[in-house]
Amino acid sequence: MANKLVIGNWKMNGSRQSNTEFLSKFLAPLDQLENVDVAVCPPAIYLEQLAGLVVQSPIHLGAQNLSESEQGAFTGEISGSMLRDFGCHYVLVGHSERRSLNGETNALVAAKFKAALNAGLTPVLCVGETLDQRHDGETLNVVNDQLQAVLDAVGVQELGKGVIAYEPVWAIGTGETATPQQAQEVHQHIRRYIAEISPEVARTTRILYGGSVKGDNAAELFSQPDIDGGLVGGASLDAHSFLSICRAGQSRQL
Incomplete structure (x- = not known):
């Protein structure tokens, strides 16, 4: 069975010094963990530094965004290759901040998912609703539309080569967290939505929860049957906090 997966999204935070200090505290105890996969997504400018620091460690390196294009006159963009x-x-x-602050549409996110696969990367597709959409009872419809755009672009087998992260927008960086039951309800829906096309892909696709995951709520979230790990924001910037979340992830394999 696949391990839990915990990904730290550092957003626009970090420095050469703080990155080194973080990993000096994080790497040694991380070696003692089993049955959990760990990745960090620093700002792109620090990818080279971290690639050197995490070599021969169990940490996977990730990026926060990519261009839908492979190359060309796209100033400021970075390709999958x-x-x-x-x-x-x-x-x-498709992180919610990219969707809301940069106007990324479902179609653009689907194109980026496809570009990531073409480059040999594992895309982490972020889906989720705003507070207004939840209050209007639109949560599942919003998630369906976000998933369907990718399914239309690449098909279910290619979707299964990625990871899905459900992140209720109202719980990101606010200190609010969906209850484990609320999160499980959406995760279960996502898996069933995929299962209507391919039960096998639905079974094997890892679906993470993202939305103020912390050391004191990670274990309960990860104990839900359809939550396969976490996409962690602010808590991933502190080595002790992030390590406690990773420890919660090692308690049960999928």
């Missing part, structure tokens, strides 16, 4: 060149394994696509 460039990320692979720096040792990336994962890349986030």
Whole structure:
């Protein structure tokens, strides 16, 4: 069975010094963990530094974004092949902050998912609803639309080569967290939605929860039957906090 997966999204945080200090505290105890996969997604400018620091460690390197294009006159963009060149394994696509702050549409996110696969990366597809959408009872419809755009672009087998992260937008960086039961309800729905096309892909696809995951709630979240790990924001910037979340992930294999 697959391990739990815990990914730290550092967002626009870090420095060469703080990155080194974080890993000096994190790497040694991480070696003692079993049955959990760990990745960190630093700002792109620090990928080369971290690639050197995590070599021969169990940490996978990830990026926070990529271009839907492979190359060309796209000033400021970074392609999937460039990320692979720096040792990336994962890349986030469709994070709620990219959708809300940068206007990324479902179609654009699907194109980025496809570009990541073409570059040999594992895309982490972020889906989730806003507070207004939840209050309006639109949570599952919003998630369906976000999933369907990728299914239409690449098909279910290719979707299964990625990871899905359910992140209720109202619980990101707010201190609010969906209850384990609320999170499980959406995770179960996602798995059933995929199972309507391919039960096998639904069974093997890892679905993470993202939304103020912390050391004191990770174990209960990860104990839910359809929650396969976490996409961690602020808590991943502190070595002790992130390690406690990773420890929660090793308690049960999928």
